Amino acid sequence: MSREARRLSRDLPSGIVLLGPPGAGKGTQAALLAARLGLKHISTGEILREEVQQGTELGKKARAYMDRGELVPDELMIEMLDSRLDGRFLLDGFPRTTNQAEALERIAKVERVLSIRLSEEETVRRLTARRVCADCGRNYNLVSNPPRVPGVCDACGGRLIQRDDDTPEVIRRRYRVYEAQTAPLREFYRQRGLLVEVEGGRAIEEVFQEALRLLEEGR
């Protein structure tokens, strides 16, 4: 069935949205939750970084915004997401503005929204210690979740690198952008009865178990 036909029949893709400031653990929890719940993990940050790496038109347009820690314009993001949503999904990094949330309501059915909280200081501490596999994208943290061999991915043997936007100055900028533009979405989804919240400043497994419980309660 075409996307337009599905829209008309309201047989839309459905799933879960993760919200939270930079470093809250959206990517970490999304990978665990998607595997456990059998959902397709869609990270808009990850897709954008691939587009930048491949030098596509979208990547060229997005790069300057990402390097400054600002949001990529809504029209680019909505078009990008619309072409990728299918089946049952877990969205990590979208929506980030009210415009994006309203667009999402037109193209998919959001069943639950999990918001992960984290303070600015903990965000800076975590993200300056983050390393990412250049080949498979797996996330590590030099303090809380180090690789077995320094600089080498446990999963695929790839090289671990630091993201361009993980400098203290850009991390703080991203945090402020989150508070101004994305945090209001908690109220947007609370009003729709979809929001559950979890404190992200605890061990990965503890956050995961609580997130799972909250999400399954709402199903």
Ligand code: AP5
């Ligand atoms: P994006 O890639 O989405 O970045 P972000 O939201 O800033 O989030 P992060 O990926 O930094 O953190 P995370 O919450 O996923 O944490 P993680 O699990 O990695 O977006 C990047 C940019 O793309 C944006 O700035 C924007 O320019 C653009 N963009 C993307 N989507 C957009 C949209 N919809 N609209 C417009 N622009 C968009 O964990 C962080 C670290 O902590 C890791 O090292 C991890 O190992 C560690 N860790 C995780 N959990 C724990 C824990 N419980 N305890 C200790 N350590 C932990």
